[in-house]
Amino acid sequence: MAALKSSLTADLVSGATHVPSQFIRPEHDRPNFDQVIQSSDHSIPLIDLHGFDGSRRTEIIKQIGLACQDYGFFQVKNHGVKEAVIDNVMAVAKEFFHLPASERMKVYSEDPYKTVRLSTSFNVKAEDVPSWRDYLRLHCHPLEDYIHEWPSNPPSFREDVAEYCKKVRGLAVRLLEGVSESLGLDRDYISKALGKHGQHMAMNYYPPCPEPELTYGLPGHADPNVVTLLLQDDVGGLQVLKDGKWLAVKPIPHTFIVNLGDQMQALSNDRYKSILHRAVVNSDKERISIPTFYCPSYDAVIEPAPKLVDDDHPAQYRSFSYGEFYGNFWDKGLKNETCLGMFKTN
Ligand SMILES: O=C(O)CCC(=O)C(=O)O
Numbered sequence: 081m082a083a084l085k086s087s088l089t090a091d092l093v094s095g096a097t098h099v100p101s102q103f104i105r106p107e108h109d110r111p112n113f114d115q116v117i118q119s120s121d122h123s124i125p126l127i128d129l130h131g132f133d134g135s136r137r138t139e140i141i142k143q144i145g146l147a148c149q150d151y152g153f154f155q156v157k158n159h160g161v162k163e164a165v166i167d168n169v170m171a172v173a174k175e176f177f178h179l180p181a182s183e184r185m186k187v188y189s190e191d192p193y194k195t196v197r198l199s200t201s202f203n204v205k206a207e208d209v210p211s212w213r214d215y216l217r218l219h220c221h222p223l224e225d226y227i228h229e230w231p232s233n234p235p236s237f238r239e240d241v242a243e244y245c246k247k248v249r250g251l252a253v254r255l256l257e258g259v260s261e262s263l264g265l266d267r268d269y270i271s272k273a274l275g276k277h278g279q280h281m282a283m284n285y286y287p288p289c290p291e292p293e294l295t296y297g298l299p300g301h302a303d304p305n306v307v308t309l310l311l312q313d314d315v316g317g318l319q320v321l322k323d324g325k326w327l328a329v330k331p332i333p334h335t336f337i338v339n340l341g342d343q344m345q346a347l348s349n350d351r352y353k354s355i356l357h358r359a360v361v362n363s364d365k366e367r368i369s370i371p372t373f374y375c376p377s378y379d380a381v382i383e384p385a386p387k388l389v390d391d392d393h394p395a396q397y398r399s400f401s402y403g404e405f406y407g408n409f410w411d412k413g414l415k416n417e418t419c420l421g422m423f424k425t426n
Pocket residue numbers: 282284298303310312317318319357358359369371
């Protein structure tokens with residue numbers, strides 16, 4: 081069989097001294113690095129989860145509530161996921177992206193409904209300007225339904241990633257309980273609203289870029305799921321929109337960055353927002369980030385929690401299935417807006 085020619089960004093741009101023209105964004109849509117807030121004093125809140133299941137629960141839930149209200153983003157430390165588990169998943173992701181193109185391309189696909197696929201940019205079929213990123217996307221819950229489809233090269237891939245998925249799922253569920261309580265809902269309200277639950281992850285690979293001011297790793301977008309737990313390496317590149325300004329989130333080793341997705345905005349009837357964020361690239365180093373997208377199952381029906389709807393807070397969204405929402409997300413390509421507008425009641 082003839083080898084499949086790689087369409088991956090890493091292979092297309094390897095050794096480039098200029099950004100190839102197809103990656104250049106129009107002038108009004110570029111990172112504008114001089115306008116980004118870099119100071120750690122203005123970064124997203126860092127919440128210490130030590131004592132979350134005991135003596136500090138009330139205090140931590142208050143902190144989660146404030147972070148969700150003010151930022152839609154926070155970081156967590158002392159979260160219970162062992163450093164070795166985190167280091168292993170980062171290492172195996174890096175090894176995967178350093179495999180020869182012929183090996184990586186075995187899982188290449190542009191079909192967003194494939195449960196395992198390596199792809200590039202975001203949705204190449206729905207965008208005018210591609211982004212400077214490759215990504216391996218995996219469905220991970222229930223693990224036994226998907227693990228056999230995952231790459232088996234590098235040899236430790238399945239074991240390292242499965243261990244990571246299980247631990248991150250545990251953390252996601254604990255955090256969702258905290259978010260639920262912070263809204264005055266039963267601890268398991270959000271968990272029950274997600275049906276059978278879904279968990280997807282991406283391994284994002286951003287090659288070094290000779291002119292990072294001309295392109296994005298990923299342009300501004302909101303996540304379609306309920307909550308995202310992002311791991312980033314020590315390079316940095318994530319930026320979060322706060323009060324109309326982009327804040328750079330400096331990497332803190334072994335912490336997770338947590339952000340609320342569109343389903344949380346709908347369930348909370350707009351008390352909490354799904355915030356735009358983006359990834360920029362740099363000229364020195366490749367970068368890896370690993371988001372876990374915790375989500376409802378496709379058949380779960382999402383609607384504002386009845387307890388958060390009253391005369392002063394009418395329901396902002398109609399009921400919809402997550403499957404319906406998710407299809408719209410991929411079809412529209414990444415735009416500086418969420419898909420939620422399509423499900424508004426007014
Ligand atoms: O790489 C990052 O820091 C952000 C990744 C992200 O937003 C995504 O994969 O949806």
